[in-house]
Amino acid sequence: MSPALHDMLSSPYGEQRLPLKDITSWFVDRHGIDYERKVTSKWIGTIVRKRLNLKTQKSHGVYVISLSERPKLDRLYEKYGVGSKEVEEPEAETYADGPLG
Numbered sequence: 001m002s003p004a005l006h007d008m009l010s011s012p013y014g015e016q017r018l019p020l021k022d023i024t025s026w027f028v029d030r031h032g033i034d035y036e037r038k039v040t041s042k043w044i045g046t047i048v049r050k051r052l053n054l055k056t057q058k059s060h061g062v063y064v065i066s067l068s069e070r071p072k073l074d075r076l077y078e079k080y081g082v083g084s085k086e087v088e089e090p091e092a093e094t095y096a097d098g099p100l101g
Contacts, residue, residue: 018065020045020056067085 024041032039046065048054056063057092064072077083 010101017059017067020063020065023048023065 020041024044026041027044028039037043041063045056048065049056052070052072054065057066058064059066
């Protein structure tokens with residue numbers, strides 16, 4: 001779920017709010033076939049509120065994750081390694097004759 005939130009906020013075309021409907025659409029596109037049950041905005045909203053401990057609010061008739069939750073989102077990204085630019089490359093094994101490979 002955190003990758004969805006990160007991708008949506010970091011997109012150059014993204015809005016500064018995170019509508020649950022958009023989060024649900026993103027999640028369904030990428031992971032919908034992995035679930036036997038239908039993925040709904042209500043279900044995603046429950047996960048966002050109860051498991052990720054993010055507050056939602058109604059804005060212009062839709063539920064959104066408010067920008068006041070940004071510090072919590074940053075901690076979630078760090079906790080789950082979302083958006084980390086650092087990728088550890090495996091070290092090549094070397095022997096007396098040179099690198100293996």
